[in-house]
Amino acid sequence: MILKYKSLKQLGFYAFIFLTFFACTKQDTIRPSIEKSLLATDSLTLTQPEQSILKLDSLLQNSKHLTTLETAIxxxxxxxxxxxxxxYQEAFNTHLKCNELFAELNDTYNESRSLISLSGAALHMGDIETAQKYALKALSLAQLIGDNRIEGKAYNQLFKLHFTLKDYDNALEYISATDSLFSKGVDTTSIIAIKGNKASVYLKLKEYNKALSSYSEAMALSQSQRDPRTLVSILNNIGYTYIEAGDYESAEKFLRGSATLNKNIKAINAAPYKGLGNLFLLKAENDSAEINYKKALEIYIANSNFKEEIEVRDKLVALAIMSGDYTTALDNQIVRDSLQLYVSSLEKDRLLNFANVNYEVKQKETEINHQKEINNRNQLLLISTIMVFVFLFIATAFYIYNTKLKAVNKASKLEQSLLRVQMNPHFIFNTLAAIQNITLEGNPIKSSNYIAKFSKLIRQNFDYVRKEAITLSKEVSMISNYIETQQLRFNNIFSYKIEIEDSLDVHAINVPPMLLQPFVENAIEYGLKEKKVGGELLVKIEGNTDGLSFVILDNGLGRSAKAKKEKLTEELHATTIFLERLKMRKKGEEKSFVIEDLFDDNNTPIGTKVFFKLKL
Known part of the structure; x- marks a missing residue:
């Protein structure tokens, strides 16, 4: 009887182990029906990505009992x-979710793949730091599992990052590492692309022979694959390289070869004609240049490639002016200007959409947190109701006290959030207007730099607005980025300096976020922007016996009686918000706050000084 009992016990134990193993395995498998659906969406992704997204959303929402791996894939x-x-923003958020799931499953291979996609999306959004972080993490995981392909992709992502930063020496190192890893494989298409990227770096470094050598390797591989479309692109790139090197005869040979091959395979590609236009323009053969530019223009118009069309029309305007055909030049200039306005409008919409997506994400987080607060409160109410029959007086008193405390805390947090947000809209809308103006002026480098800095400011605001405190280093980084954005906006009519006492550990000291920005903004808006030359802004941070001392000093035009009258309400509002935030800390810091008008010996205004202290 005892033996029988032991046998039953052992059988039950083994059954438990089997069921546990089966349950765990189920979480890490993909069912055939899901695999079939994934294959169907894969074919759509390359041709109809929007349809693919709809089908994947349907699978995620309607499929019941998805395993963790299925959800992640x-x-x-x-x-x-x-x-x-x-x-890119939606892609980034989606990959962030699947990356967390892959990490939970210890699926290092897929985790590293998602990290590379995260890096690529971040790079497209201009977030260089995040792109680098994810690329390096992907590289580390790929080396850990010994996957050369993923390692090569991680190196290739780092190449793109450094190429974007115009750090061509490091870009060359990374693309060379990618080349050495992929050259061992059989993915000829990827190897051709890598050779082309390597050549593009050599071209930037003006090492034309090495660039041509890499293009030659890519061309040989393309010919062996019998891939004429890729061969057209390579021939075109070789032609452009010869133009850069000053060998116009060879450049014409390869560009004409590219154009001829396009005709043979009935492909529509404007690049060879544009290259020939550039070549003949350099050779002062204006008629031939015009013919080829017009061929390129027809293709760009048919493909709605507005940026390339703008560039070609600029060339045609110049050619028309040189030939004295001012009517044609004017016609092209009118079309070119209308296209530039349209492209600028699209860029503005893209930037606004990026800001809106970030805002919606934060809004959803707020709604979730609010719902959690409601759920917690309901649970507390239920417990209080049950306990009221036993401890009526104590429970009631506790409930009232707890409700009041939560109401006060919630009101304080809401007030602080509202106060911080009120400081931002004026600057944001002015900045968007400035971006539009710079874009319309036709300065893409300055516009791109401005957009990158503004995007970083938006991201910092979203990151810090819900925090009670941040490190001093983050506060300094944010205010530096804000000032540099303003410098771009006002064409560097003023300089700035941030002096921090050497003994301060900026990474260990925590301060309330966005304390300095209102006064820096006032110094720029009401003092320095009106001073056309010699404007200086100084921010000093020093330690004292029990905390920090802050000084914001400018040599602007000062605050005249008329200026005081015009901005009295605005400055009073900003100062009241600032003092209210200090009062909420309950350390008496508001008593140290001083705004002082500065005058020279002749009683002429020479700037403004703001001073306050924080206790740590």
Whole structure:
């Protein structure tokens, strides 16, 4: 009887182990039905990414009892489809979710793949630091599992990052590492692309022979693959390289070869004609240049490639002016200007959409937190109701006290959030207007730099607005970025300096966020922007016996009686908000706050000084 009992006990134990193993395995497998659906969406992703996204959303929402791995793979494919559809913010958020799931499953291979996609999306959004972080993490995981292909992709992502930063020496190191890893494989298409990227770096470094050598390797591989479309692109790149090197005869040979091959395969590609136009313009053969530019223009118009069309029309305007055909020049200039306005409008909409997506994400987080607060409060109410029959007086008193305390805390947090937000709209809308103006002036480098800095400011605001405190280093970084954005906006009519006492550990000291920005903004808006030359802004941070001392000093035009009258309400509002925030800390710091008008010996205004202290 005892023996029988032991046998039953052992059988039950083994059954438990089997069921546990089966349950765990189920979480890490993909069912055939899901695999079939994934194959169907894969074929759509390359041709119809939007349809692919809809099908993947349907699978994620309607499929019951998805395993963790199935959910992660579906999210990964959705992120890739969003990426191909140029929806980089949504792709980033989707890959972030699947990356967390892959990490939970210890699926290092797929985790590293999602990290590379995260890096690519971040790079497209201009977030260089985040792109580098994810690329390096992907590289580390790929080396850990010994996957050369993923390692090569991580190196290639780092190449793109450094190429974007115009750090061509490091870009060359990374693309060379990618080349050495992929050259061992059989993916000829990827190897051709890598050779082309390597050549593009050599071209930037003006090492033309090495660039031509890499293009030659790519051309040989393309010929062996019998891939005429890729061969057209390589021939075209070789032609452009010879133009850079000053060998116009060879450049014409390869560009004409590219154009001829295009005709043979009935492909529509404007690049060879544009290259020939550039070549003949350099050779002062204006008639031939005009003919080829017009051929390129027809293709760009047919493909709605507005940026290239603008560039070609600029060349045609110049040619028309040189030939004295001012009517044609004017016609092209009118079309070119209308296209520039349209492209600028699209860029503005893209920037606004990026800001809106970030805002919606934060809004959803707020709604979730609010719902959690409601759920917690309801649970507390239920417990209080049950306990009221036993401890009526104590429970009631506790409930009233707890409700009041939560109401006060919530009101304080809401007030602080509102106060911080009130400081931002004026600057944001002015900055967007400035971006539009710079874009219309036709300065893409300055516009791109401005957009990158403004995007970083938006991201910092969203990151810090809900925090009670941040490190001093983050506060300094944010205010530096804000001032530099203003410098771009006002064409560097003023300089600035931030002096921090050497003994301060800026990474260990915590301060309330966005304390300095209102006074820096006032110094720029009401003092320095009116001073056309010699404007200086100084921010000093020093330690004292029990905390920090802050000084914001400018040598602007000062605050005249008329200026005081005009901005009295605005400055009073900003100062009241600032003092209210200090009062909430309950350390008496508001008593140290001083705004002082500065005058020279002749009683002429020479600037403004703001001083306050924080206790740590």
């Amino acid at each position: 579906l999210l990964f494919n959705k992120g890739e489809a969003l990426y191909l559809n140029d929806k």
